[in-house]
Amino acid sequence: MIQGWSWEGYFHYLTNYFIFLGAVNTVLLTLAGMAGGLVLGVVLAFARLSPWSWVNQLARTYIWIFRGTPLLVQLIIIYTGLPQIGIRFSVLEAVITGLVLNEAAYLAEIIRGGVQALPKGQINAARALGFNHAGVARYVIFPQTMRLILPSLGNSFNGLLKTTSIASVISMEELLRRTQILMQEQFMVLELFMVAATYYLILTTLWDFIQRRIELHYAKAYQSTQHSRPVKKAPLTDTSTALAKETQR
DSSP states (O other), rough: OOOOOHHHHHHHHHHHHHHHHHHHHHHHHHHHHHHHHHHHHHHHHHHHTSSSSHHHHHOOOHHHHHHSSSSHHHHHHIIIGGGTOOOOOOHHHHHHHHHHHHHHHHHHHHHHHHHSSSSSHHHHHHTTTTTOOOHHHIIHHHHHHHHHHHHHHHHHHHHHHGEEEEEGGOOOSSSSHHHHHHHHHHHHHHHHHHHHHHHHHHHHHHHHHHHHHHHHHHHHHHHHTTTTTOOOOOOOOHHHHHHHHHHOO
């Protein structure tokens, strides 16, 4: 029989080691999904920006499929559908694969938008100075794109922390799944769900703090530039005055 609300039960399971390990698994799944999604997302983003139409179309099709279908369906296909054609994954492998493939589709569009937001003059100037494609990406595109897309990446990480709960459907013992296991044994439905909600709230709040610190770190250089004193213009000579007037025509 389902019991009524119990503060004692709530605080007992709030410090329960079994659930705490589930929260740790949730964080690890999030980190793995985000790291793999970023690597694959960068590849997809540059494929979308590729001058070769077939490469662009392949990346576009991938993004269309994985953004257009639910993660739950993707996980079920990976874990229970692929074994029918001889491709088998463990529960952990299936979850990480699904999270990476799904997250990469969203991150690719975020990264592509950040790259396209950069002034093309900076890229052309770097190439004029002799930088190759790798040098332009490392010293010009990557640092500035990171600053532009950090808020969006932070929101994606926050969302992924909560999205990992879908993995409970294929019996991955993350936070929600371990909560359900205890619920079936103890019949404390409301208390255990509130414990899970509290853990998710704690994790997302901690990430919000970390995200703000990272954004402040990347914004320091631009803040110091904005607050620097303006450089006084040197007086124009007769020749430079004539050249300036000629340029303005």
